[in-house]
Amino acid sequence: MSNTLRISIDGKEKEAQAGDSILQAHLKGDETVTANIGCMGQGVCGACRCLVRKEGERETATRLACETLAEEGMQVSFMDYYQPARVSRYGLEDIRDGWEWMKHLRDVFPEASNCRHCSGCDRACPKGITVQEGIALASRGELQAAAEVFDACIMCNLCTLACPENIRPNHVGLFLRRAHAAQTLRPGDLLRRLDQQRRGELAIDLSAVPTAQGERA
Amino acid sequence: MTQATTAIPHAEALARLASGATPTLRKSGLSRELLLERYHPDHAPAAAATLQIGANAGERCHPTLAELLQANALIDGFDLAGAEQLSTDVLVIGGGGAGAAAALTAASHGADVIMACKLRLGDSNTVMAEGGIQAALGRDDSPQRHFEDTLRGGHYRADPLLVAQLASDAPDAIRWLIELGMHFDVTDAATDGGTLRYKQAGGCTQPRILSYRDYTGLEMMRVLRETVELDPAIRLLNRCPAVELLSHDDGSCAGAVLFDLEYQRFVVVSARSVILATGGCGRLHLQGFPTSNHYGATADGLVLAYRLGAKLRDLDSFQYHPTGIAFPSRLAGGLISEAARSCGAWLINGLGERFIDELAPRDVVTAAILRECADGRGIERDGRIGVFLDTPRLARQWPEGIEHHLPALAHLAAKCGIDPATEPMLVYPTLHYQNGGVVIDGEGRSTVPGLLCAGEVSGGIHGRNRLMGNALLDIIAFGRRAGQRAAEDIGKRPLRRGDIEHVYSWQRTLVQSGLPRQARAPRLYPGPGHYPLHRNERSLA
Ligand SMILES: Cc1cc2nc3c(=O)[nH]c(=O)nc-3n(C[C@H](O)[C@H](O)[C@H](O)COP(=O)(O)OP(=O)(O)OC[C@H]3O[C@@H](n4cnc5c(N)ncnc54)[C@H](O)[C@@H]3O)c2cc1C
Numbered sequence A: 001m002s003n004t005l006r007i008s009i010d011g012k013e014k015e016a017q018a019g020d021s022i023l024q025a026h027l028k029g030d031e032t033v034t035a036n037i038g039c040m041g042q043g044v045c046g047a048c049r050c051l052v053r054k055e056g057e058r059e060t061a062t063r064l065a066c067e068t069l070a071e072e073g074m075q076v077s078f079m080d081y082y083q084p085a086r087v088s089r090y091g092l093e094d095i096r097d098g099w100e101w102m103k104h105l106r107d108v109f110p111e112a113s114n115c116r117h118c119s120g121c122d123r124a125c126p127k128g129i130t131v132q133e134g135i136a137l138a139s140r141g142e143l144q145a146a147a148e149v150f151d152a153c154i155m156c157n158l159c160t161l162a163c164p165e166n167i168r169p170n171h172v173g174l175f176l177r178r179a180h181a182a183q184t185l186r187p188g189d190l191l192r193r194l195d196q197q198r199r200g201e202l203a204i205d206l207s208a209v210p211t212a213q214g215e216r217a
Numbered sequence B: 001m002t003q004a005t006t007a008i009p010h011a012e013a014l015a016r017l018a019s020g021a022t023p024t025l026r027k028s029g030l031s032r033e034l035l036l037e038r039y040h041p042d043h044a045p046a047a048a049a050t051l052q053i054g055a056n057a058g059e060r061c062h063p064t065l066a067e068l069l070q071a072n073a074l075i076d077g078f079d080l081a082g083a084e085q086l087s088t089d090v091l092v093i094g095g096g097g098a099g100a101a102a103a104l105t106a107a108s109h110g111a112d113v114i115m116a117c118k119l120r121l122g123d124s125n126t127v128m129a130e131g132g133i134q135a136a137l138g139r140d141d142s143p144q145r146h147f148e149d150t151l152r153g154g155h156y157r158a159d160p161l162l163v164a165q166l167a168s169d170a171p172d173a174i175r176w177l178i179e180l181g182m183h184f185d186v187t188d189a190a191t192d193g194g195t196l197r198y199k200q201a202g203g204c205t206q207p208r209i210l211s212y213r214d215y216t217g218l219e220m221m222r223v224l225r226e227t228v229e230l231d232p233a234i235r236l237l238n239r240c241p242a243v244e245l246l247s248h249d250d251g252s253c254a255g256a257v258l259f260d261l262e263y264q265r266f267v268v269v270s271a272r273s274v275i276l277a278t279g280g281c282g283r284l285h286l287q288g289f290p291t292s293n294h295y296g297a298t299a300d301g302l303v304l305a306y307r308l309g310a311k312l313r314d315l316d317s318f319q320y321h322p323t324g325i326a327f328p329s330r331l332a333g334g335l336i337s338e339a340a341r342s343c344g345a346w347l348i349n350g351l352g353e354r355f356i357d358e359l360a361p362r363d364v365v366t367a368a369i370l371r372e373c374a375d376g377r378g379i380e381r382d383g384r385i386g387v388f389l390d391t392p393r394l395a396r397q398w399p400e401g402i403e404h405h406l407p408a409l410a411h412l413a414a415k416c417g418i419d420p421a422t423e424p425m426l427v428y429p430t431l432h433y434q435n436g437g438v439v440i441d442g443e444g445r446s447t448v449p450g451l452l453c454a455g456e457v458s459g460g461i462h463g464r465n466r467l468m469g470n471a472l473l474d475i476i477a478f479g480r481r482a483g484q485r486a487a488e489d490i491g492k493r494p495l496r497r498g499d500i501e502h503v504y505s506w507q508r509t510l511v512q513s514g515l516p517r518q519a520r521a522p523r524l525y526p527g528p529g530h531y532p533l534h535r536n537e538r539s540l541a
């Protein structure tokens, strides 16, 4: 397990042990890491997105540094997080009205219908999400199915960076997911409990504070 | 950290497990109290120190934390001279779930908000939460039971008023999250608009964990982040850690000093109220334990609040989650959610025995695992020691269960190179949660006027042990309370530029008490501590 390998991160040579992730190799220097790091291995925050070129290959791939093992001769550059110039603005009212769902989607994400099926988003996604299919479903009006596609999306924005049409696919996906929950999720148990509380039932009896000694039955 | 002198080799333990005999539950022979006293890390001699200065002087505190709490500030008046000046009604520090809930609520009550994040909004413990969030919705359940379970789980050391608010806020917190567009798992979709799915948590008398698959925190955080980013009343500053608070002459909080890493300069934010939501301290690796926490969990909020005079509590009480990954070492400390145990997975020692009720409170299960390892009944694989989480048995009883209801577990096992359906995972306790924190009242106010706190940085809600699912609830319930209070205080609190007079008086106290002035805090980032802020080191000497 203890063979050392060399990889290049943001132009600096680093030594890593076989079995280290790229992120672990990155942490080994004497500079404090202050960006492109968050959950450190769980692969859920998307902070550690990077471009990776393996030795002897021409193509680069987008990856999460905390979920990718370091390999001898790898070249890695981290990708800064940025706020795209044109943020699609919408408010909560736009996701609450089920009857206008499709219109709101068109208003907020007019580019979604311009997809040229280049698959750039699919190649960029480190989670293997079929992004392009999600956008196709959305433009056909199959909104719930489209929302479903983005179920495990970590919002790393790599598909947004990759899209030549400025579609921002993951934000389309999240818009649809949010709309779906906000409009359709009305669990009976929650409604009943809220109603009981509104009527002043179920207030907590503080005098019934149990204690370690005399616990209530 | 209690490390075993001996342990049973992995291959031998594996063979024993594979033999198919149904493991029996060995009698403990120790009361829960004795088990905790002898084996829980909080009770180790290495976990005790006494604070010498500040609002908690004379009280017990973990020595690693005490060092930070009693350290000198990172900045001096000199640093503020050329700083950029901003002002706002409410400054929220910390971009996890508590910060987001506070910012959104303050904004919806009419406040102008600045939100400062050390990493980016969402790079937090919140996004990593898997298991779920508690809310008493079941027919046989009630806020009262939730209240009593939480108090009992926390060994009756929580503030009953805060716990009562936690339990009764829960249903509305869930409603709020759904309104923002968060999904929860549902059963019986056919009847009555469905019923939310309840999972059992250790230490609870009723199943009351609501979840979204086993990435509840991811679903929560992506919805909260998008909502914050789209809110025109919130100005988001990413990569701008708070390095010090600002004070008025009367000692109240006046805002904070941030360090903007992008432009490498200080930013002074004057605010009517500050809401600290900086989370926990797992990355301090207390007593050498691995941690489940994100990179930014370095206790900054506690340090900042303490220096300004805020009272803290339970600074010697931490949660070590029973099931951190022990093997491979690359992933050591990573969390295997309690969901696996709530679904029925057993813990097995090297002799093939069960040794504890897997759904006992977390501190008890942790102490029991540490006891097995200390007494040589642990399992060793390539120098790593732990016990088995018996997922193969679970898979046999519940085919498809793992893949369908525990996808994060399946994903994690794959990263460990393990097929959970055929091979058990090796687990060892991991530093998971800071039980104590800043003392707050029912509206998130600390003992310093103008300084509010929400989330893991605050104390008193969970006593000395937190139940699964109560942290995600706490950040939403108290994040909203703090946000609303701060917004309602707009008319009552001044918007004047503050100063760092409290830092000067702190430095005098350090000298008087003979404490070193070289140690500096907050830590901000784990690791060697070489980042641009420290250009200023020379001017401070
Ligand atoms: C792996 C894991 C699984 C968990 N699972 C569950 C679960 O299933 N159910 C449950 O209830 N709880 C769970 N918890 C606990 C729960 O997730 C956390 O306690 C909770 O999310 C804390 O929220 P918070 O907003 O207070 O802190 P965080 O979410 O940690 O957010 C704090 C933020 O503040 C930032 N920050 C820190 N210092 C500074 C500074 N100086 N300046 C500016 N910003 C700063 C941090 O970088 C971070 O972004 C889990 C925790 C972990 C780590």
Ligand code: SF4
Residues within 6 Å of the ligand: A124, A125, A126, A127, A128, A129, A131, A152, A153, A154, A155, A156, A157, A158, A159, A160, A169, A170
């Ligand atoms: S943001 Fe895009 S690239 Fe990233 S996980 Fe989601 S779908 Fe995949």
Ligand code: SF4
Residues within 6 Å of the ligand: A114, A115, A116, A117, A118, A119, A120, A121, A122, A131, A132, A135, A162, A163, A164, A165, A166, A167, A169
């Ligand atoms: S990258 Fe953009 S244009 Fe290309 S397939 Fe994906 S969504 Fe369509």
Ligand code: FES
Residues within 6 Å of the ligand: A036, A037, A038, A039, A040, A041, A042, A043, A044, A045, A046, A047, A048, A049, A064, A065, A066, A067
């Ligand atoms: S550090 Fe969070 S996804 Fe890699």
